[in-house]
Amino acid sequence: MQTNEQMLSAIENYLAQTEFPAEPELLYAPIGYSLAGGGKRLRPMLLTLSCGIFSDDVKQALPAAAAVEVFHNFTLLHDDIMDNAAVRRGKPSVHAKWGQNVAILSGDAMMIYAYRLLSSVPANLLPQVLSTFNTMALEVCEGQQYDMDFEQKPKVSVVEYMHMIELKTSVLLAGSVVIGAMLGGASDEDCRRLRRFAVELGLAFQLQDDLLDSYGDQRLGKAIGGDILEGKKTYLMITAMSHADEATREMLRTAYRDPALSDAEKIGKVKSIYDRLDVPRLTEQQIQLRFERALSILDTLSVAPSRTQRMRDYAMSLMDRKN
Amino acid sequence: MQTNEQMLSAIENYLAQTEFPAEPELLYAPIGYSLAGGGKRLRPMLLTLSCGIFSDDVKQALPAAAAVEVFHNFTLLHDDIMDNAAVRRGKPSVHAKWGQNVAILSGDAMMIYAYRLLSSVPANLLPQVLSTFNTMALEVCEGQQYDMDFEQKPKVSVVEYMHMIELKTSVLLAGSVVIGAMLGGASDEDCRRLRRFAVELGLAFQLQDDLLDSYGDQRLGKAIGGDILEGKKTYLMITAMSHADEATREMLRTAYRDPALSDAEKIGKVKSIYDRLDVPRLTEQQIQLRFERALSILDTLSVAPSRTQRMRDYAMSLMDRKN
Incomplete structure (x- = not known):
């Protein structure tokens, strides 16, 4: 597995090789459907790359890499029921296709x-x-529960939001790199450092996701402004709320359900407030801070710097940062 | 843990000792609620008794005993959503109380x-x-899927039904006794024998449950005839269908939704057909066959007969059989 492409294809092959029983069909068909859905296989890639920092035998990491990917897809499957999401990666979600x-x-x-x-x-x-x-796994459930709680909560602080996305997103990346490191023979201390690396990387990744949803990116197939139209409490919205005066806060709170506005007008209105409050730059700063913190932790591992290069490059490509 | 009462209370204490985090409340409160719901703790009792066949240190079995009970309660929690059941052990089910x-x-x-x-x-x-x-765990999911499949299926054979209840009920009892035996230091061969014991016991137990639902038992708090009113495909119904002529089959198929009949009349009508077709006796025969088979397997274990006495007594009490 010399290149990341080869590593990804080894992961895909491992995931595809499992033969599920034919019966009961309604139990097993959705699992194959869900796992064939693609995605960038971020978690198994991180697990395998993490193993590779400490060991040249990364093939041994494949079963655990598959396990974190299957677990991730399980969470998507149940989250889609809870969020009533009909589409996943451009295809009908499992509950939309087969029922709840x-x-x-x-x-x-x-x-x-x-x-x-x-x-x-x-x-x-x-x-x-x-x-x-x-x-x-338990912390990921906690993150999902906080995420649902926040929908009902009038005010969510930046600290609460960061805690939620740490549980909902970072923790699974962190578990993946720690398990990979364990399999590679890392020391407890290096496992702890890699955990912090992945927590910071996950936060940077999630904040970038929030930013791109409103400010766009050609790579993403999805329409811009979806979070705004749903009235979602993202990092952008929460930051804006914490910097705005009361009149502006009321506008932010109600814009998404103002029947007098078209979708484009809602998005325009909220983004003009974001811009006025400097929210994109504040978010970009936070992303940069978290990402640099993540990379600097890689330097503290007790291995030759060359061994962390691939992980570094992968993290860069993930954030679409050039070296 | 001299007596079964002491064993049960050790299991209850072990289950109650876990302190769940206070937050997020909506994630953890339902777990405590669900585990406090009681029940006879059949699976952890079987696991602990099975360990006790091979070892005098049955305390070591408590974490695994708690694990099978927690797993069982998890299946009830999700099954209640799927079956839209509002009540569990006389209290609102979790989804009725907190939402889906x-x-x-x-x-x-x-x-x-x-x-x-x-x-x-x-x-x-x-x-x-x-x-x-x-x-x-995977087989229990298969059993639940078959159970749901059967609701939509016009005809279910006795063989298909026995396979479904083996997966849905017996397999969890079998896993419990096998894990208990492993912890007690049993040989692979004894584990296999105990597995068969529990599969047969589970079948006897489930068939008795079907019989009691229509023919009653003072110990059960529930109304007689619930399965008949729901049009459930139980062992009784499936056996009756396989012995009846076409006109009687049509009556069995439609009685539960005949608007001209009161509930008591529906139950009376179906039971008179059962009686005519000798269904209660055929069911009782099958229960007796499975139960005797289970007990005879206990005799084949490579231990002194005295070591299996408690398991034997427990199985007897479970089926309300006197020695």
Whole structure:
């Protein structure tokens, strides 16, 4: 696995090789459908790259890499029910295609399947890998619950928001790199450092996602302004709310459901407030801060600098930063 | 833990001792609510008794015993959403009390929590215990899917029905006794025998449940005839359908939704057909066959007969059979 492309294709092959039973069809077909959905396989890539920092045998990381990807897809499957999302990666979501009961149950089976993949890590590492995975999985559920709580909450602070996205997004990246490092033979101290690296990287990644949703990026197929039209409490909205006067706050709170405005006008109105309050620059600053912090942690690992180069490059490409 | 009462109370204490985080409340409160719901703790009792066949240290079995009980309660939580059941053990079900999204997510967290409990088994046994647990958990999902499939299926055979209840009910009892036996230091051969014991016991138990729903038992708080009024495909209904002529089959198929009949009349009509076709006796025969088979397997274990006495007594009390 010399290149990232080869690594990605090894992960795809590993995910595709599992033969699910033909029956009961409504339990297993949605799992194959969900895993064939693609995506950039961020979590298994991070797990495998992390293993590669400490060991030249990265093939050993494939079952655990598949486990974190299957777990991630399980969370998407259940989140789509809770968020009532009909589309996932351009295709009907599982609950839209098969109904809610099938989505609940095949999601459950998918989580168990993730544990089955995980159970094939070397026996001597299993207790610590399993414990890391369990903590990570529970924290991801906490993040999803906070995310749903925030929809009902009138005011969410920046600190609360950062805590939520750390649980909902960063924790799964962190669990992935820590498990990869464990499999590669890393010390506890290096595992802790890599955990911090992935937490910061995940925060940078999520904030960039928030920024791109309103300010766009050609790479993304989705329409600009979706978060604004949904009235979502993103980093941009929360930052704007914390800097605005009361009249502006009221505008931000109500713009998305103002029947007098077209969608384009709603987006324009909210973005002009964002711009006036310097929100894009403040967000970009925060992204840059988190991302630099992540990269600097890589320098502290107890390995030769050359061994972290691939992880560094991958993190750069993820954030679309050139070296 | 001399008596079953002491064993049960050790299990209850172990389940109650976990302190869940206070936040996010909507994630963790339903788990505590669900686990405090009582029940006879059949699966952890079987696990602990099975461990006790091979070892005098049954305390070591408590974390795994708690894990199978938590897993069982997770399945009830999600099944209640899928079956739209508003009541569980005389209290509002989690989704009736907190809504569907909370029930999905706290159910997910509960399954992860079961794995966390399981992860504290001795490291040398963890790979085989985890693998047994994963297979069991996946089969339980298969059973639930078949159960839902059967609702839509015009004709279900006795063989298909027995396969479904083996997956939905027996497999979790089987996983419990096998894990208990592993922890007690049983041989692979004894684990296999205990698996068969629990599969047969589970079938006997489920068929008795079907019989009691229509023919009653003072111990059960629930009204007689619920399955008949729901038009459920139970062992009784499937056996009756396979023995009846076409006119009677049509009556069985439609009685539960005949607007001209009161509930009591529907139940009376179906039961008079059951009686005419000798269904109660055929069911009782099948229960007796499975139960005797289960007990006879206990005799084949490579231990002194006295060591299986408690398991035998427990199985008897479960089926309300006197020695």
